Amino acid sequence: MPIYExxxxxxxxxxxxxxxxxxxxxxxxxxxxxxxxxxxxxxAFSFGAGSGNSVSPAPTTGFSGG
Ligand SMILES: [Zn+2]
Incomplete structure (x- = not known):
């Protein structure tokens, strides 16, 4: 039974x-x-498709000034 908010x-x-x-x-x-x-x-959580852990890719490029 669906839950409506x-x-x-x-x-x-x-x-x-x-x-x-x-x-x-x-x-x-x-x-x-x-x-x-x-x-x-x-x-929003109603549209979750399965259980997937999506971690945002951390930027590996470091700004070393210049
Ligand atoms: Zn009220």
């Missing part, structure tokens, strides 16, 4: 909800202020 536009509270694959309608509400004025956001 929402953000409350009222109190700016981020929360995640478990929804079915085919949500009938956007009936999510903020658990903090129970406001229906929420917006669905996409979490």
């Amino acid at each position: 929402y953000r409350c536009l009222k109190c700016e509270n981020n929360f995640s909800l478990l929804q079915s694959l085919y949500p009938a309608e956007n009936n999510a509400e903020c658990p903090k202020c129970s406001s229906k004025d929420v917006k669905k956001v996409f979490s």
